[in-house]
Amino acid sequence: MAILVGLVLAVVGFVTGTGILGGIRTSMGLEYWSTDMSWSVGYPVALIGWLIGVGGWKYWAVEWFGGKAATPPKGVKRYFEWNMDHKVIGIQYGVTFVVLFLLSGLTAMLIRFELMNSGMQLFTEDQYNSAMSFHGIGMVAVAVAIMLGAFGNYIVPLQIGARDMAFPRVNALSYWLVPPVAIMLIIALLIGGWDTGWTAYPPLSVLTKSGQVLFNLAVITFGLVSILGGINFIATIIYERAPGMTWGRLPIFVWGAFAGSLIAFFFTQGFAAGLLMILLDRVVGTSFFHAAEGGSPILYEHVFWFYSHPAVYVMVLPAFGAVLEVLAHMSRKPLYAYRWVVGALLGIVAISGVVWAHHMFTSGMEDYLHAPFLVLTEMISIPTGIIFLSAIGTIWAGRLWMRTPMLFALAFIFNFTVGGLTGIYLADVPTDIHLHDTYFVVAHFHYTIMGGEIFALFAALYYWFPKMTGRQFNETLGKIHFWIMFIGFQLVFIPMFQVGVKGMNRRVADYPEAYEDFNRFISWSGFLLGISFIFFAANMVLSWVRGERAVANPWGASTLEWQVSSPPPEHNFEGQPVIQGGAYEYGVPNAPAHARMGTAAVTEHV
């Protein structure tokens, strides 16, 4: 209902915005409609209409004008409108991004169908470029935001003993900016798509079709989501910790979320600024990137990668946190080298800001920049190595409980090893000059993003599913999902390394026949990989609707979120939790429990 109102107000806003612009344009003797300019003006107005409609007015803005904010409803209804409970927002993010993940995955299937044979089968070149670009930005959005959006929101406040996030209203705002991003990307496809991938390099992005404008508007909005979320996590983790929750006792997932948020907060502006400059070039006629008028295309690459390299750590630092969390609890051992891991996470935050130009070794930038960026990039492997030390040290001699979340967490170690080691070839200038922009890169970043972050995501998802839904998932379906996904993943992406080295470049709708055998194999493996998600989706829907009721602490884990009912009560804790020891004191003789619940009795359901 609220969503419908939001959509109607968005349309009203769009018509009003473009109408006023059209009026001005007509009075100046121009045509009423100019796709680039009309969307740039109509969209912000539509966005405001949308936010008002979905509840931003009723539950928040009305207070600015002396009114009284409405009380949110209970039950299922609250998931479909503005709500400030971090648990509701976590689920909203989770479901939205899983849907976007499946949609972008479906696009990947179409891409693989097209690439099965040399020559064109399903798409035209133009459609291929749009599909590839949509898949790319869809997956990047999922990867950047799902870990923090879904689990950061739901779990972080519970783990630190807080009642909610520091800024619940900002939290609701940042979630409700997400649907417009997805809608705009889909509209962009409908009006003819765009062909600059997710990177939007000018001058092409300045010269190409108008779908690009919608892409830019969508992704700038998405940047806002990321920044607002980042601020909120930073403030929450600094100020909302329960008594006794010192920095040295924080669960490692909270540290991962904190480190990722720092990066999101400091760097996202870069991307947004770059995209805004492209919009200005297109709509207002500036010439930031127009070589013919003194602009510089390479400038954009610097600005873009200044954000987009750190962005991969927004994806992966919370993932590190989640994986280590699952490994420790399901091996029933203290997290190995906890303090070193914290240092490594913060070290990665620091180094991540000074490696961006490793994406530009062939861009024509100044030669003297090559050596420093080679050195700095390879330095990242040092803190990353500490994460591996901790993972291996934690499972070593443990009591490994091989349930679905654990399988995904262990697979993360394998995949990230491959992803990390192949990264060295790309940091090394002499090899990168060959490998850059080939399928070797495609394989590398799928190993890190999909094999790393997305496997971590599934570890987190299965691990926290009982807590978030109050239901237990089906273990058999979970294991089937894992094994098909793990095997399918290797079969898709290992050969991509090979075909890339052999000379197949990326982002191509077609390729020389010499690469056909590889591609056919990759495509069939891709369909196998795709099938795994059917088991996943079935498991999620069936378990959520009629799975067994989950107990409060199915994994017997020590951290705070497991000491309350599944799902947790409305205000998380009945009394004030007090933290009295580390989060991972498994097997430590006479260790105090991590947390003690305050005076009011705490629900221990079932």
Next chain:
Amino acid sequence: MNRHLWIAGILWVVFTALALAGAALMNPFPTVGAEEAEFSDHAFRMMTYMGAPVFGFVMAALLYSVLRFRSGGGGEDGPPIRGVGAVPRVWLLTTTTLAVVVMIYPGLTGLAELRSDRTHDLEVNVTGFRWAWVVQYPEGFASQELVLPVDQRVKFNVTAPAGDVLHSFWVPAFRLKIDAVPGQITNLYITPNELGDGATDAAYRVQCAELCGLYHARMQMPVRVVTAEEYEAWVAEKAGK
């Protein structure tokens, strides 16, 4: 405890040996068509050899733990090993050493080597525009086929027209690429040292390697590396027209 370490250590040696053997036997590369290609493949192999023990280590630890340290989840705790003291320090020292080694060799040394020789026997201008390549030869003619004499060092001046978009000049057989930036000239030095023909070998093609819109995939130009005599004949024929 010690027995676990011994067995996992042996596994490590075995996995490393397997990875090294695999790396020594594999030939993932396209045709080697230039000195620079030998050089790049050599660096690629070196990194594979250096990565093998790291890969072997993680695999041994992972596989051994998964097989040996399972439990039914009865809630029994593992030993409270915290990872303080010598182990993380030794680990940090080892990984840092490894990282510094790779930085220097094949990293920085390779980079220096790549930039060392700026002499050339032949200089051609390459322009990329949506969606084709054209080569200007010093004799004053233009060609839509890249023909090069074997064993001569060639300097490429690469560019794109000021109103065009980014492209990237790449020949897989030579292992080098450089972007064609509108309004700017970028350079590449290549010494082809084998004869080759794009008609029969996909590695001998100029392929645009920077997304440039609609026909990016099709933005190719055949490459032929020929003997000095053949080259002269070809130039004479082209220039004569």
